[in-house]
Amino acid sequence: xxxxxxxxxxxxxxxxxxxxxxIRRNAIVIFMCIELMxxxxxxALVTFSRIHGNLDGQVASFFTMVVAACxxxxxxxxxxxxxxxxxSASVDDASLLKN
Amino acid sequence: MxxxxxxxxxxxxxxxxxxxxxxxxxxxxxxxxxxxxxRIQIIIALVTTATAFCWVISIHNLVSxxxxxDSVSIDGGGLFMxxxxxxxxxxxxxxFTQDDHFxxxxxxxxxxxxxxxxxxxxxxxxxxxxxxxxxxxGMLLFPVAHDLITxxxxxxxxxxxxxxxxxxxxxxxxxSQEAALKYFLLGAYSSAFFLFxxxxxxxFSGSLSLAMIRNAAAVPGANHIFLLLGIVxxxxxxxxxVGAVPFHSWTxxxxxxxxxxxxxxxxxxxxxxxxGAMFRIFIVGFAAVQNxxxxxxxxxxxxxxxxxxxxxxxxxxxxxxxxxxxxxxxxFLMAGIIALSKAGLTSMMFYLVAYGFxxxxxxxxxxxxxxxxxxxxxxxxxxxxxKKSPGVATAFALFLLSFGGIPLTAGFIAKFxxxxxxxxxxxxxxxxxxxxxxxxxxxxxxxxxxxxxFKEPTDDTVTVAIPSFLVTTGITICFVITLVLGVYxxxxxxxxxxxxTLVP
Numbered sequence: 001x002x003x004x005x006x007x008x009x010x011x012x013x014x015x016x017x018x019x020x021x022x023i024r025r026n027a028i029v030i031f032m033c034i035e036l037m038x039x040x041x042x043x044a045l046v047t048f049s050r051i052h053g054n055l056d057g058q059v060a061s062f063f064t065m066v067v068a069a070c071x072x073x074x075x076x077x078x079x080x081x082x083x084x085x086x087x088s089a090s091v092d093d094a095s096l097l098k099n
Numbered sequence: 100m101x102x103x104x105x106x107x108x109x110x111x112x113x114x115x116x117x118x119x120x121x122x123x124x125x126x127x128x129x130x131x132x133x134x135x136x137x138r139i140q141i142i143i144a145l146v147t148t149a150t151a152f153c154w155v156i157s158i159h160n161l162v163s164x165x166x167x168x169d170s171v172s173i174d175g176g177g178l179f180m181x182x183x184x185x186x187x188x189x190x191x192x193x194x195f196t197q198d199d200h201f202x203x204x205x206x207x208x209x210x211x212x213x214x215x216x217x218x219x220x221x222x223x224x225x226x227x228x229x230x231x232x233x234x235x236x237g238m239l240l241f242p243v244a245h246d247l248i249t250x251x252x253x254x255x256x257x258x259x260x261x262x263x264x265x266x267x268x269x270x271x272x273x274x275s276q277e278a279a280l281k282y283f284l285l286g287a288y289s290s291a292f293f294l295f296x297x298x299x300x301x302x303f304s305g306s307l308s309l310a311m312i313r314n315a316a317a318v319p320g321a322n323h324i325f326l327l328l329g330i331v332x333x334x335x336x337x338x339x340x341v342g343a344v345p346f347h348s349w350t351x352x353x354x355x356x357x358x359x360x361x362x363x364x365x366x367x368x369x370x371x372x373x374x375g376a377m378f379r380i381f382i383v384g385f386a387a388v389q390n391x392x393x394x395x396x397x398x399x400x401x402x403x404x405x406x407x408x409x410x411x412x413x414x415x416x417x418x419x420x421x422x423x424x425x426x427x428x429x430x431f432l433m434a435g436i437i438a439l440s441k442a443g444l445t446s447m448m449f450y451l452v453a454y455g456f457x458x459x460x461x462x463x464x465x466x467x468x469x470x471x472x473x474x475x476x477x478x479x480x481x482x483x484x485x486k487k488s489p490g491v492a493t494a495f496a497l498f499l500l501s502f503g504g505i506p507l508t509a510g511f512i513a514k515f516x517x518x519x520x521x522x523x524x525x526x527x528x529x530x531x532x533x534x535x536x537x538x539x540x541x542x543x544x545x546x547x548x549x550x551x552x553f554k555e556p557t558d559d560t561v562t563v564a565i566p567s568f569l570v571t572t573g574i575t576i577c578f579v580i581t582l583v584l585g586v587y588x589x590x591x592x593x594x595x596x597x598x599x600t601l602v603p
Contacts, residue, residue: 018291037295071255078276
């Protein structure tokens with residue numbers, strides 16, 4: 001199979017994630033879309049690693065996974081705090097800060 | 100046969116010292132009784148930043164070289180940024196020591212009994228200090244990172260602790276939590292763009308190192324589509340961090356919602372780190388295709404300068420005003436990158452230091468103006484502040500004049516030199532728009548001064564808190580540096596001139 005198909009897939013996943021962040025309103029779903037973007041980057045890194053025949057991209061994808069895990073910990077903590085004080089995880093309800 | 104990679108601890112020491120201090124702080128949280136924690140944490144934080152700063156000074160004359168298997172470049176430009184970050188962070192930490200900035204217990208619901216009990220028991224969130232130290236270590240790594248993995252990891256190490264401490268304000272906690280959510284979601288979103296851009300650059304060059312990307316970009320006739328897409332996506336991440344205009348919408352909200360001491364730290368130090376990294380990436384990595392990205396940067400710089408200045412005029416809130424002013428400054432600073440020259444780097448370094456100290460000082464003063472419920476951020480209630488506390492009002496006026504670029508303040512020299520560099524590189528449009536937006540910006544700085552000095556006090560509930568010794572020291576340092584750099588700019592300028600080397 002042509003290896004560039006993996007690149008197309010990764011670009012599609014990234015686009016779905018990027019659009020999802022803009023369209024969806026629930027903080028958790030937005031957060032999942034961001035994770036999707038990070039994983040799409042991982043797929044691109046690994047594919048390029050295969051194309052170039054060196055391991056740099058694969059190593060980079062491990063770093064991305066660790067960083068994504070850290071982000072989950074902090075992100076969910078923030079979202080849960082907001083949910084506890086407002087009983088809602090919708091980003092439209094978080095609108096105290098306005099011009 | 101594997102060879103052990105050498106790490107050059109001497110060169111990495113500033114970063115490692117700060118990381119060590121942060122880990123020590125985590126241990127203190129676990130093992131030291133609540134009554135002593137705050138004092139010990141403050142001492143650890145101040146001592147580590149001061150030690151790391153001294154270490155940076157001791158190695159600042161070394162020949163440019165890479166460390167940690169070419170992933171970190173220790174050179175004049177990088178070390179200057181590290182020194183600036185540490186000096187600014189040290190002063191910013193002095194303002195953290197006021198014990199009423201942070202929520203006593205961040206996990207307690209706002210307005211709940213648990214929160215009231217924690218306030219009554221005098222509980223303090225001393226976890227702030229290790230978190231700030233972690234953020235500083237990321238900031239130290241960001242401007243010296245020489246490959247894409249290191250850049251990404253440094254970006255996240257500096258951002259993630261900031262997301263947390265943004266949400267820890269003691270008063271107006273809903274606002275603060277909301278700011279944390281916005282900062283986190285948008286910050287993670289922009290990091291994802293940064294990462295995908297990095298992946299495309301790797302696809303283009305087959306290497307994560309900036310030097311190899313530059314070599315691949317310099318090959319004539321190469322297909323540049325991945326390179327250009329990578330530059331665009333990576334710029335999104337970087338421009339978000341500095342708060343340039345299409346990606347600035349988080350800045351006012353986060354600056355307003357975060358605890359004011361954190362805002363000062365964030366506004367000054369993040370900007371130094373992000374501009375340091377941006378300069379290195381674009382000069383070392385992407386200089387070969389400068390004709391492709393420079394016009395876009397010119398446009399963004401112009402929009403940022405003008406947009407920030409115009410939006411600031413209608414603000415009623417001190418912290419939001421300062422936030423929009425920081426957006427304007429991001430536009431001015433981008434002129435230093437667009438200049439693409441040694442003069443551009445020198446003036447950008449000077450600008451970052453001048454802007455950083457004035458910003459930290461200004462936000463430090465915002466923490467002092469209070470009524471019975473906490474800080475007063477409404478500008479109209481600042482009327483007649485000079486009658487209540489002439490010293491504080493004078494210091495704030497000086498910082499604002501420095502933001503505006505009035506002669507005899509550091510801001511004037513900074514603006515003058517950065518516009519000179521931009522002019523020398525042939526970007527006259529930036530200079531024209533820059534001077535015009537300076538004039539607009541000056542209008543609202545002068546309005547604040549007018550409110551403080553020439554209006555009668557209307558609100559007796561607003562008072563100026565008596566600052567503690569550390570806070571007074573912090574404001575004094577910022578005041579003196581802003582004034583001295585305005586009168587004797589060569590003290591710093593000569594140093595910046597000798598520290599423009601960048602590892603290719």
